[in-house]
Amino acid sequence: MPTHRLAVRNFLGGSALTPGDLTMVLLMREDDDAAVHPMPTFTVGEVAGVVSALDNVGVRSLKIFAGSRMRDARASQSASPTGLMARSIRAAKKAAPGMAVMTETCVCSHNESGECWLADTRDRADLEETTEVMAAQAVMQAEAGADIVGPAAMIPGSVRAVREALNADGFADVAIMPHLIFESSLYEGYRTTMGAAPRSGTRAFQISPRQPEQAVHTARAMVDEGADMILTEPALHTVDTLLRLKDKVPVPVVPFSVSGEYLRLTDPAPDGGRDVKGLMEAYTVLKRSGADRIITYGALDIARVLKAS
Numbered sequence: 161m162p163t164h165r166l167a168v169r170n171f172l173g174g175s176a177l178t179p180g181d182l183t184m185v186l187l188m189r190e191d192d193d194a195a196v197h198p199m200p201t202f203t204v205g206e207v208a209g210v211v212s213a214l215d216n217v218g219v220r221s222l223k224i225f226a227g228s229r230m231r232d233a234r235a236s237q238s239a240s241p242t243g244l245m246a247r248s249i250r251a252a253k254k255a256a257p258g259m260a261v262m263t264e265t266c267v268c269s270h271n272e273s274g275e276c277w278l279a280d281t282r283d284r285a286d287l288e289e290t291t292e293v294m295a296a297q298a299v300m301q302a303e304a305g306a307d308i309v310g311p312a313a314m315i316p317g318s319v320r321a322v323r324e325a326l327n328a329d330g331f332a333d334v335a336i337m338p339h340l341i342f343e344s345s346l347y348e349g350y351r352t353t354m355g356a357a358p359r360s361g362t363r364a365f366q367i368s369p370r371q372p373e374q375a376v377h378t379a380r381a382m383v384d385e386g387a388d389m390i391l392t393e394p395a396l397h398t399v400d401t402l403l404r405l406k407d408k409v410p411v412p413v414v415p416f417s418v419s420g421e422y423l424r425l426t427d428p429a430p431d432g433g434r435d436v437k438g439l440m441e442a443y444t445v446l447k448r449s450g451a452d453r454i455i456t457y458g459a460l461d462i463a464r465v466l467k468a469s
Contacts, residue, residue: 174448182221182453187226187350188248189201190229207255231271245304260308265322267290276315278293294311294315310337320386337391342392342397343362344397375401422458
């Protein structure tokens with residue numbers, strides 16, 4: 161095999177990672193939250209600047225995670241039209257109406273237990289009430305301007321409930337991208353930052369990494385319930401599932417590179433930011449494996465590197 165010139169290698173190099181492949185993650189905090197968090201966080205007042213920066217480097221989508229300051233056993237603030245999620249969505253759409261805004265739709269950051277489900281009087285998961293609350297959340301998010309909502313509790317029937325609620329309230333054009341989640345230790349940075357560590361220590365409906373066939377079954381069920389696309393996480397631990405789903409479901413598959421991946425594959429940079437070369441290598445693997453888009457905390461930094469190269 162001859163050694164080609166760089167220009168020839170670039171010519172034969174295949175499809176490269178681009179800013180348009182990336183979705184930026186925003187973990188939101190209130191203005192007076194002065195706590196030190198393991199993951200980067202943003203206030204509503206900072207959203208416009210971030211969105212403008214994303215737009216300037218060609219990132220056309222973002223995914224918002226936001227909890228409630230006041231939490232209770234019923235996650236009663238999770239669908240508030242004046243809550244942090246609603247304000248964050250409105251700020252993003254005001255800054256760039258054409259930016260695709262995605263959300264997380266779950267009770268874990270609104271529930272005092274940190275669980276993805278609400279408990280009944282015997283402290284068991286009340287799936288019916290949880291699903292009703294998630295559906296109300298999705299409608300609130302759509303009213304605020306969300307383009308894609310993300311049911312993340314992995315509760316059977318929750319995607320259907322969200323779809324029916326959106327349709328009933330005139331949001332049939334809002335898409336649904338449920339989370340297909342494998343059990344992992346890589347979520348801890350997110351859970352600590354968002355106060356979403358489950359009191360039980362586990363997420364009851366997440367998939368064991370030893371049972372990939374369950375992931376395919378669950379993804380198919382989500383599509384049957386009305387999912388327009390599927391989010392898989394952690395991104396790098398589910399590449400085999402990504403490959404299988406590309407042949408098994410008729411919708412886009414979008415890996416989510418979670419907090420642990422971000423923290424482990426980046427290094428502090430001299431300018432105070434993060435060196436994202438490790439992420440870029442990993443995301444090239446995801447793209448060549450068939451990822452339709454990649455959701456990442458490093459989207460802005462990666463896009464800046466790509467634009468400068």
